[in-house]
Amino acid sequence: MAGSPTVSQSAGLRAWLLSSEPxxxxxxxxxxxxxxxxxxxxxxxxxxxxxxxxxxIFVALFADFIAPYSPIVGGDLxxxxxxxxxxxxxxxxxxxxxxxxxxxxxxxxxxLFVIVLVSIIATPIGLLVGTLSxxxxxxxxxxxxxxxxxxxxxxxxxxxLAFVAALGPGIENAVIAIAITSWPPYAxxxxxxxxxxxxxxxIAAVKLQGASTPRIIFGHVVPLCLSSVIVRVTLDMxxxxxxxxxxxxxxxxxxxxxxxWGAMVATGRNYLIDQWWVAAMPGIAIFVVSLGFxxxxxxxxxxxxxxxAK
Amino acid sequence: MASSIANGSGGHEALRFYxxxxxxxxLVLATTxxxxxxxxxxxxxxxxxxxxxxxxxxxxxxxxxxxxxxxLGLDLPLIQQFWIYLKKAxxxxxxxxxxxxxxxxxxxxxxxxxxxxxxTLGTLIGVxxxxxxxxxxxxxxxxxxxxxxxxxxxxxxxxxxxxxxxxGLLLFYAKLGWVAGPGRIDVTYSYLYTPVTGIVLLxxxxxxxxxxxxxxxxxxxxxxxxxxxxxxxxxxRMTRSFxxxxxxxEYVIAARVKGLSEMRVIWKxxxxxxxxxxxxxxxxxxxxxxxxxxxxxxxxxxPGLGQYITNxxxxxxxxxxxxxxxxIGTVFVLLNLVSDLLYRLLDPRTR
Numbered sequence: 001m002a003g004s005p006t007v008s009q010s011a012g013l014r015a016w017l018l019s020s021e022p023x024x025x026x027x028x029x030x031x032x033x034x035x036x037x038x039x040x041x042x043x044x045x046x047x048x049x050x051x052x053x054x055x056x057i058f059v060a061l062f063a064d065f066i067a068p069y070s071p072i073v074g075g076d077l078x079x080x081x082x083x084x085x086x087x088x089x090x091x092x093x094x095x096x097x098x099x100x101x102x103x104x105x106x107x108x109x110x111x112l113f114v115i116v117l118v119s120i121i122a123t124p125i126g127l128l129v130g131t132l133s134x135x136x137x138x139x140x141x142x143x144x145x146x147x148x149x150x151x152x153x154x155x156x157x158x159x160x161l162a163f164v165a166a167l168g169p170g171i172e173n174a175v176i177a178i179a180i181t182s183w184p185p186y187a188x189x190x191x192x193x194x195x196x197x198x199x200x201x202x203i204a205a206v207k208l209q210g211a212s213t214p215r216i217i218f219g220h221v222v223p224l225c226l227s228s229v230i231v232r233v234t235l236d237m238x239x240x241x242x243x244x245x246x247x248x249x250x251x252x253x254x255x256x257x258x259x260x261w262g263a264m265v266a267t268g269r270n271y272l273i274d275q276w277w278v279a280a281m282p283g284i285a286i287f288v289v290s291l292g293f294x295x296x297x298x299x300x301x302x303x304x305x306x307x308x309a310k
Numbered sequence: 311m312a313s314s315i316a317n318g319s320g321g322h323e324a325l326r327f328y329x330x331x332x333x334x335x336x337l338v339l340a341t342t343x344x345x346x347x348x349x350x351x352x353x354x355x356x357x358x359x360x361x362x363x364x365x366x367x368x369x370x371x372x373x374x375x376x377x378x379x380x381x382l383g384l385d386l387p388l389i390q391q392f393w394i395y396l397k398k399a400x401x402x403x404x405x406x407x408x409x410x411x412x413x414x415x416x417x418x419x420x421x422x423x424x425x426x427x428x429x430t431l432g433t434l435i436g437v438x439x440x441x442x443x444x445x446x447x448x449x450x451x452x453x454x455x456x457x458x459x460x461x462x463x464x465x466x467x468x469x470x471x472x473x474x475x476x477x478g479l480l481l482f483y484a485k486l487g488w489v490a491g492p493g494r495i496d497v498t499y500s501y502l503y504t505p506v507t508g509i510v511l512l513x514x515x516x517x518x519x520x521x522x523x524x525x526x527x528x529x530x531x532x533x534x535x536x537x538x539x540x541x542x543x544x545x546x547r548m549t550r551s552f553x554x555x556x557x558x559x560e561y562v563i564a565a566r567v568k569g570l571s572e573m574r575v576i577w578k579x580x581x582x583x584x585x586x587x588x589x590x591x592x593x594x595x596x597x598x599x600x601x602x603x604x605x606x607x608x609x610x611x612x613p614g615l616g617q618y619i620t621n622x623x624x625x626x627x628x629x630x631x632x633x634x635x636x637x638i639g640t641v642f643v644l645l646n647l648v649s650d651l652l653y654r655l656l657d658p659r660t661r
Binding site (some may be wrong): 146147149150151153154155157158159161162163164165166175238242245246249250251262266268269272273276279280283286287290291294295298301 | 341345346348349350353354387463464467468469471472473474476477479480484597598600601604605608609619620623625626628631632635638639640641643646
């Protein structure tokens with residue numbers, strides 16, 4: 001009985017969201033978002049993916065409160081080194097007598113840092129190259145797309161390796177290297193979208209009003225390309241995580257004692273046969289998080305691009 | 311008579327068409343390769359390590375330093391340096407590796423067969439298991455098998471390859487003892503045959519050294535299955551989507567109405583039409599294995615290109631790193647080109 005008012009309230013809210021005559025632009029946008037969420041939440045795997053990503057963000061934000069031990073300073077090297085998983089150390093300890101669970105929890109910050117920074121750097125580059133290339137056409141298009149093809153011609157990890165080799169190891173350089181290798185597919189997508197928008201009537205109308213080329217590109221073309229590029233970036237995030245972990249594993253990403261997951265697996269390699277948990281646990285963390293991003297990306301694509309869902 | 315003339319001119323037209331295509335491909339290939347060389351050249355120039363100091367030492371007097379700098383051509387304008395680098399690259403001169411003291415090209419030629427052997431076997435495994443799996447998943451859409459294929463695909467996109475390699479070593483080598491450990495072949499067998507092709511499985515089999523052959527099989531089977539899994543994940547997913555597309559076509563209904571057995575409809579008619587885009591997918595997955603092999607080779611101490619690059623990296627051996635990167639980039643471009651050509655040759659619609 002107490003529930004009935006909320007039911008009618010939420011029904012009212014739904015009616016407001018789904019109204020066929022929205023009163024404001026905001027209402028229309030919220031309504032569209034609500035419809036998207038309805039179809040997204042019908043896919044349990046996509047919701048699981050979203051859950052994993054939210055958990056990652058939560059763990060990274062509150063690492064100080066969640067982690068039971070310090071990720072850097074270990075315990076007693078004589079008695080607490082390489083302990084198997086137990087009640088005190090849920091995932092065991094590593095060669096420096098540090099709690100592996102705590103290191104994984106703090107490591108989520110590095111993972112998040114890499115994903116966010118790579119997206120912030122690579123997305124604008126891809127958007128700029130793609131929209132300029134698609135809108136201006138001609139020799140600009142040819143030159144920019146040739147450059148994009150050349151970057152696509154290297155396997156991602158190999159090109160990132162070469163860049164890190166030149167810049168020197170470290171997490172910042174790893175981010176730069178991954179960003180440099182990430183933008184070409186975004187540029188391709190932005191270009192394809194731009195080609196579709198370029199000849200539409202509203203662009204012609206804006207042009208007749210006397211808008212300058214930069215104004216058309218940044219004010220009208222870029223905003224319309226944004227959503228498909230964002231989906232592509234989300235689908236790419238698992239790849240970014242795996243590349244960063246691969247660089248870390250090779251000793252080219254975050255440097256010790258930083259709790260980067262790939263580097264932790266590399267440490268565990270030395271103790272693989274007798275203390276398997278040192279290498280196994282951080283690898284599971286990498287797997288779960290990239291699975292989460294893959295599921296989320298798949299779900300988002302199904303919502304935003306129903307044609308590809310088949 | 312008239313038809314033979316028409317055929318003749320058709321043949322000429324086709325020939326001209328192929329010639330222009332070949333010229334176009336050659337141009338694309340040339341510019342892309344030029345770009346690859348330019349990128350590696352630029353990477354080489356941002357190195358914070360001063361190559362002059364690496365040669366003369368940091369306590370050399372100024373005139374010695376200056377002379378070494380001129381000998382290396384570093385005082386020239388950048389574009390002129392690039393021209394020299396390009397001329398050397400075309401003649402196959404990438405300098406010497408600091409680590410092995412060999413010319414980089416020799417090192418790459420030595421390491422390449424190992425990577426080729428591993429990636430080829432991996433792709434074979436991926437094709438042999440992945441295609442039937444994808445077909446079955448498409449035929450029994452929504453079934454348990456379909457879900458399983460979907461899961462395999464998702465896991466393949468999410469598991470760090472180096473970690474799976476370590477876990478495989480732990481389980482199958484250390485705990486169960488089913489396979490041999492890292493490396494290509496045991497030292498005891500490595501003197502029983504003379505390397506001819508550089509592909510151990512081929513060399514040992516051709517020379518009848520079957521003990522050595524089986525030892526090599528036991529070494530390669532784990533890393534190859536690992537790469538095979540990642541290739542399978544991709545191939546089965548794409549096969550499924552191509553087959554779903556074909557099975558919805560009208561000719562499939564026609565074939566069924568004609569009374570063909572379901573086996574024939576699926577494996578002969580539908581799969582045949584899905585095969586053309588699949589070739590592109592297989593070539594792409596082959597190219598992707600080159601990337602996967604960098605990490606896999608490190609885990610399994612496999613003496614291929616990937617390990618060569620990572621070893622050189624750890625020793626700041628820039629010539630070797632750039633040479634190796636360029637080699638992998640070139641193979642990548644060639645594979646893409648071959649798949650493109652095959653696609654055009656096999657699919658009449660693209661003509």
